[in-house]
Amino acid sequence: MGCVKVEDGSALSRGDCRAKGGAPGFKVAIVGAAGGIGQPLAMLMKMNPLVSVLHLYDVVNAPGVTADISHMDTGAVVRGFLGQPQLESALTGIDLVIIPAGVPRKPGMTRDDLFKINAGIAIVNLISNPVNSTVPIAAEVFKKAGTYDPKRLLGVTTLDVVRANTFVVSTSQTSLEVDVPVVGGHAGVTILPLLSQVKPPCSFTKEETEYLTNRIQNGGTEVVEAKAGAGSATLSMAYAAVKFADACLRGLRGDAGVIECAFVASEVLCSSLIGVNVVLKPSSELLVRLGRGGAEEIYQLGPLNEYERVGLEKAKMELAASIQKGVSFIKK
Ligand SMILES: NC(=O)C1=CN([C@@H]2O[C@H](COP(=O)(O)OP(=O)(O)OC[C@H]3O[C@@H](n4cnc5c(N)ncnc54)[C@H](O)[C@@H]3O)[C@@H](O)[C@H]2O)C=CC1
Ligand SMILES: O=C([O-])CC(=O)C(=O)O
Numbered sequence: 253m254g255c256v257k258v259e260d261g262s263a264l265s266r267g268d269c270r271a272k273g274g275a276p277g278f279k280v281a282i283v284g285a286a287g288g289i290g291q292p293l294a295m296l297m298k299m300n301p302l303v304s305v306l307h308l309y310d311v312v313n314a315p316g317v318t319a320d321i322s323h324m325d326t327g328a329v330v331r332g333f334l335g336q337p338q339l340e341s342a343l344t345g346i347d348l349v350i351i352p353a354g355v356p357r358k359p360g361m362t363r364d365d366l367f368k369i370n371a372g373i374a375i376v377n378l379i380s381n382p383v384n385s386t387v388p389i390a391a392e393v394f395k396k397a398g399t400y401d402p403k404r405l406l407g408v409t410t411l412d413v414v415r416a417n418t419f420v421v422s423t424s425q426t427s428l429e430v431d432v433p434v435v436g437g438h439a440g441v442t443i444l445p446l447l448s449q450v451k452p453p454c455s456f457t458k459e460e461t462e463y464l465t466n467r468i469q470n471g472g473t474e475v476v477e478a479k480a481g482a483g484s485a486t487l488s489m490a491y492a493a494v495k496f497a498d499a500c501l502r503g504l505r506g507d508a509g510v511i512e513c514a515f516v517a518s519e520v521l522c523s524s525l526i527g528v529n530v531v532l533k534p535s536s537e538l539l540v541r542l543g544r545g546g547a548e549e550i551y552q553l554g555p556l557n558e559y560e561r562v563g564l565e566k567a568k569m570e571l572a573a574s575i576q577k578g579v580s581f582i583k584k
Pocket of ligand 1: 283284285286287288289290309310311312352353354355356357378379380381382383408409410411412438483484485486489
């Protein structure tokens with residue numbers, strides 16, 4: 253057995269290795285693959301049986317990460333791409349692009365402080381913060397290029413759901429797995445957990461509801477402070493990103509009823525971008541345009557209690573400002 257070397261002209265083709273003979277699957281690119289999120293994300297995607305080709309792009313250290321990941325004896329072919337001249341090759345023919353590129357927070361910063369630094373690099377489906385503004389920026393970039401399809405541009409908010417599930421289980425002291433819908437955006441009060449809609453149903457006291465909502469909204473800051481200057485969430489984020497990417501790939505594959513929360517364009521609440529639950533379903537149209545997964549159907553929010561209705565109004569106000577900030581940045 254040897255590895256199959258792919259002569260694609262990539263500067264990093266030594267990293268090309270299909271360890272198990274190459275099962276069919278999807279082509280995934282990670283932009284920012286050498287970073288704190290990017291590296292564990294690359295490792296976990298290399299372990300995903302739905303992935304046949306994994307492109308790892310970064311402006312630094314892509315060769316090392318590629319060589320390292322490519323030694324894993326799982327099916328996906330790994331290719332590395334370094335620097336802007338190789339970006340186009342990294343993205344050509346790809347089904348799903350995951351972007352954890354950018355600078356993480358330090359203690360005392362808000363996600364919005366990252367705006368000036370990261371806004372210039374946001375392009376596709378996004379983890380890069382501030383998600384509430386980078387997704388609208390990406391939307392405007394696509395509009396300018398005449399390629400905008402709101403179904404294909406998804407801000408990744410899965411970490412809020414992952415945290416909500418974890419905190420609810422520990423608060424209600426249940427060993428059951430729970431599913432907590434979290435809507436809105438991905439910063440502070442824009443993160444709105446719908447604790448009245450947890451599945452299986454859980455009931456919380458007023459104090460528990462306030463504690464949980466607060467902790468979920470400030471989960472990112474909890475990690476930033478604990479890391480004390482060494483960055484923000486990377487491992488739990490990589491886990492969350494893989495959960496979401498896997499859902500997109502299952503949607504692309506044709507699985508029915510794949511439901512996730514994401515930050516997408518929607519008119520459920522207002523005629524702008526707001527995070528909602530989306531159903532990821534297959535669609536030939538989506539497969540045709542670079543084959544990326546998309547949000548086929550957007551759910552209504554369902555019945556909210558008074559606490560959630562108040563939270564939603566706060567979320568909408570802040571979201572509208574963050575969305576506008578992104579749009580103005582790119583239109584300058
Ligand atoms: N959506 C979410 O729930 C979360 C989002 N984040 C955000 O994810 C982003 C990345 O965080 P970390 O991985 O911790 O940062 P990091 O600094 O460890 O890694 C970022 C990587 O992006 C690369 N990069 C920078 N500019 C690039 C460009 N133009 N093209 C390609 N790659 C580029 C860097 O070289 C670096 O390898 C931050 O903006 C952070 O705030 C972090 C946690 C959760
Ligand atoms: O808080 C941050 O800066 C990183 C992030 O988005 C999160 O952990 O939710």
